[in-house]
Amino acid sequence: MASFSPSSxxxxxxxxxxxxxxNSIKSQSNNTPRSSSTxxxxxxxxxxxxFILLISLPFLFVGIIAGSRIRRELSLGPQAPLVEITALSVxxxxxxxxxxxxxxxxxxxxxxxxxxxxxxxxxxxxxILSEDTVPLAIKSIEPFELTMRTEKEVHMRVAMNKWDGExxxxxxxxxxxxxxxxxxxxxRFGVQMAIWATYRTGWLWKxxxxxxxxxxxxxxxxxxxxxxxIGFGILMGAVPWTCxxxxxxx
Numbered sequence: 027m028a029s030f031s032p033s034s035x036x037x038x039x040x041x042x043x044x045x046x047x048x049n050s051i052k053s054q055s056n057n058t059p060r061s062s063s064t065x066x067x068x069x070x071x072x073x074x075x076x077f078i079l080l081i082s083l084p085f086l087f088v089g090i091i092a093g094s095r096i097r098r099e100l101s102l103g104p105q106a107p108l109v110e111i112t113a114l115s116v117x118x119x120x121x122x123x124x125x126x127x128x129x130x131x132x133x134x135x136x137x138x139x140x141x142x143x144x145x146x147x148x149x150x151x152x153x154i155l156s157e158d159t160v161p162l163a164i165k166s167i168e169p170f171e172l173t174m175r176t177e178k179e180v181h182m183r184v185a186m187n188k189w190d191g192e193x194x195x196x197x198x199x200x201x202x203x204x205x206x207x208x209x210x211x212x213x214r215f216g217v218q219m220a221i222w223a224t225y226r227t228g229w230l231w232k233x234x235x236x237x238x239x240x241x242x243x244x245x246x247x248x249x250x251x252x253x254x255x256i257g258f259g260i261l262m263g264a265v266p267w268t269c270x271x272x273x274x275x276x
Contacts, residue, residue: 104225106273107145107172108137109240110266111217112179116247119213119257121204126196127186128257130154130163132217134180135266138172143227145172152182155216156200157207159243162186162215208249213259216243217269222276235276242269 113133120127132152138145150167165184172178207213221238245267249259261267 104143104145104227104234104236104273105139106238106271108135108139108177109219109242109269109271110135110137111242111245111261111269112266114215114217114245114247114261116213116215116249116259117257119208119249119259121201121208123201123205126162126201126204128162129183129185130215130217132182132184134182135177136172136180137177138175140225140227141174143225144174146224146226147171147221148224149220149222150180151220152184153218153220154184154186155218155243156196156204157214157216157244158200158203159216159218160196160200162196167219211251212246212248212262215245215247216241217245218242236273237276238271238273240269240271242267 111132112135113131115131117129117131118127132154136147147170149169152165152167153161154163156162163184163186165182167180167182170178170180204213219238219240221240223236223238225234225236226232227234246262247259248262249257
């Protein structure tokens with residue numbers, strides 16, 4: 027075995043363990059604990075993703091429900107509007123065996139129940155009927171439109187003027203019955219509408235023309251005692267009165 031004396035000119039190199047590997051030191055330095063900023067960023071990223079997911083879930087759920095309802099509405103086709111009478115009064119009511127004069131003041135509420143359809147009321151005619159559904163007076167109403175899930179108040183004031191002689195539109199006995207009912211304090215009337223409308227449905231605005239005939243019949247009107255000269259009466263019972271609305275595709 028070779029020996030090294032103190033007087034040797036060569037530098038003494040210390041022996042290293044056999045397991046020493048320079049690359050392992052570099053690898054260990056790479057595996058040192060990360061800084062606090064790095065750990066914070068790695069924790070923050072999944073937290074933001076989770077938050078965004080939680081926020082998006084309700085909108086996704088609402089979108090699914092809305093899509094399902096839209097498909098159902100499209101499969102059902104146009105739905106008739108809801109028509110209600112919210113007020114009805116009679117003014118200047120005067121009836122005899124040969125003539126009838128009166129003014130009717132009617133307020134309607136119309137609601138479009140459709141989720142995907144507009145309704146254009148292109149032509150609207152309002153009728154006042156006797157108890158026996160005999161037309162007494164007619165009034166044209168200005169056209170209007172109801173967008174999806176909206177409503178509108180419509181006011182109709184129609185007058186029946188005095189005829190010269192007997193009224194040919196009334197059946198025999200109608201006026202006599204009104205006279206008897208008026209004496210007992212109440213007369214029944216009916217309100218009817220003839221509507222020509224257009225439905226516009228969907229994103230392509232598919233058009234469907236329809237004819238509707240809302241009917242509010244057998245409406246009891248009580249005349250205030252002591253107002254015989256002015257003939258003032260009001261609708262009795264709870265309001266609103268819901269009308270029957272048959273509809274036919276044109």
